[in-house]
Amino acid sequence: MDDFTFYEFFAGGGMARAGLGVGWRCLFANDLSPKKAAAYRANWGDADLHVGDVHALRPDQVPGQADVAWGSFPCQDLSLAGAGAGLDGARSGAFWGFWALIEALGVEGRAPRALVLENVCGALTSRGGRDFAAIGEALAGAGYRFGALVIDAALFVPQSRPRLFIVAFHEAAGVGSVASGVSPREPWHPKALVVARERLSDEAKRRWLWLEPAAPRANVARLDDMIEDAPTGVRWRSAEQTEALLALMAPLHRARVAAAVSSGERRVGTVYRRMRLDASGARVQRAEARFDGVAGCLRTPAGGSSRQTLLVIENGVVRSRLLSAREAARLMGLPDDYVLPAKYNDAYKLAGDGVAAPVVRFLAEQVLEPALGRPTPARAAG
Known part of the structure; x- marks a missing residue:
C-alpha cells in the first residue's frame, strides 16, 4: 500500500515528521527560521523544504493533495505568559497565513483530507475563548468536522507538557469512521476544553467530534535514565x-x-x-x-x-x-541519532519549540490512520 502523505507547516526540526514515522511521506515542509531549517535539512534533507513566511506561500508551491496537513503554529501570543494578542498577534497570527493556503488548496480541489493543529492549552482561553472559536468557525466553514484533545507528553516521556491538538477531517475527502463519543472523556477533554467548545457557534458544534483515542500503555522511561553524567555543552x-x-x-x-x-x-x-x-x-x-x-x-x-x-x-x-541539549531532545522523544544544532541555545530552542514525537505517533496510530483508511493516490498540483 502507498504511504500516507503530509504537509508539515511550522516544521522546526521536523518533529511531527519524526513522530509520524514509517508509512508517512512528506510532500512539503515549511518554516520561517533559517536555523531551524538547517536542523531540518541535517535530519531529513531539503527536497521537500521551503524556507519562508507562511503568509507568502502560494498553492502552486505546494504539491499534490496531502492526507494530513500538520500545523504546530507559534504559541507566544496564545500562551498564558504572553501579552494576550492571540490570533491577532504577529507570531500566533501566522495561523491565518497557514489557513489562507489551506483555503486556496480547497478552491483547487486539493484540501488536505485531515488537519492537525497543535498549540499550548492557553489557546482554549485566549481572548476569552474567541481565538479557539475563530479556529472552529474557520474549520466548519471550510467543510471540516473537528474535535480537540489535550494530551500531556508525560504519558509517553518524563516531561510535563500538556498541549492542545485540534484534529479535523474534511467531509468530502473520503474519510472513514472517526472514533468519537457523545460526551467529553478524561483525560482528553478537560474542563477548559469543554467550556471552549460551548462558545462555538451552532454550526461549529454540529461539526464537533468528541475524539476518543484509547489510553496509552504506561511504559514511560524514567527521567534518571535520560540524564548523562558527562554531558556535552553544559x-x-x-x-x-x-x-x-x-x-x-x-x-x-x-x-x-x-x-x-x-x-x-x-x-x-x-x-x-x-x-x-x-x-x-x-x-x-x-x-x-x-x-x-x-x-x-x-x-x-x-x-x-x-x-x-x-x-x-x-x-x-x-x-x-x-x-543538556541532548537530554532535552530525549525528553521530546527524539532518538540519539537525531542531529542537533551545534550551539546550545539553538538546540534547546529547537526542542522547546517542538512537538513531542511520541504524541504525534499516538495521534497517527489512534486517530488519523484509522479514520483515513487508505492514503490518497498521488496526484500533481492543479
Whole structure:
C-alpha cells in the first residue's frame, strides 16, 4: 500500500515528521527560521523544504493533495505568559497565513483530507475563548468536522507538557469512521476544553467530534535514565553556585531537597526559577524543585529562568547544572541519532519549540490512520 502523505507547516526540526514515522511521506515542509531549517535539512534533507513566511506561500508551491496537513503554529501570543494578542498577534497570527493556503488548496480541489493543529492549552482561553472559536468557525466553514484533545507528553516521556491538538477531517475527502463519543472523556477533554467548545457557534458544534483515542500503555522511561553524567555543552556548577541556587528556594522546596538527601538514594530532580510574590507583596526570584521523576515543560531559552536546571543527589551530595541539549531532545522523544544544532541555545530552542514525537505517533496510530483508511493516490498540483 502507498504511504500516507503530509504537509508539515511550522516544521522546526521536523518533529511531527519524526513522530509520524514509517508509512508517512512528506510532500512539503515549511518554516520561517533559517536555523531551524538547517536542523531540518541535517535530519531529513531539503527536497521537500521551503524556507519562508507562511503568509507568502502560494498553492502552486505546494504539491499534490496531502492526507494530513500538520500545523504546530507559534504559541507566544496564545500562551498564558504572553501579552494576550492571540490570533491577532504577529507570531500566533501566522495561523491565518497557514489557513489562507489551506483555503486556496480547497478552491483547487486539493484540501488536505485531515488537519492537525497543535498549540499550548492557553489557546482554549485566549481572548476569552474567541481565538479557539475563530479556529472552529474557520474549520466548519471550510467543510471540516473537528474535535480537540489535550494530551500531556508525560504519558509517553518524563516531561510535563500538556498541549492542545485540534484534529479535523474534511467531509468530502473520503474519510472513514472517526472514533468519537457523545460526551467529553478524561483525560482528553478537560474542563477548559469543554467550556471552549460551548462558545462555538451552532454550526461549529454540529461539526464537533468528541475524539476518543484509547489510553496509552504506561511504559514511560524514567527521567534518571535520560540524564548523562558527562554531558556535552553544559558543565556541573560549583558547590557555591549550587548553594546559591538552593538559597533561592522557599522552605517547602528546600525541604524537598533535604528529604531527597536524607533518603540516601540517588535522586534526580529539576528546578525552574520563577518570579513570585513574597509576604510583603514584592516580586522575588524563587527556585522551585520537583522530584517526581518528571521534568518540567521545556521552554525556549530566552532568559536564564526559562532554562531548566537539573539537581542530582547522590551519596548526600547535591549537584546542579543546566539540562543538556541532548537530554532535552530525549525528553521530546527524539532518538540519539537525531542531529542537533551545534550551539546550545539553538538546540534547546529547537526542542522547546517542538512537538513531542511520541504524541504525534499516538495521534497517527489512534486517530488519523484509522479514520483515513487508505492514503490518497498521488496526484500533481492543479
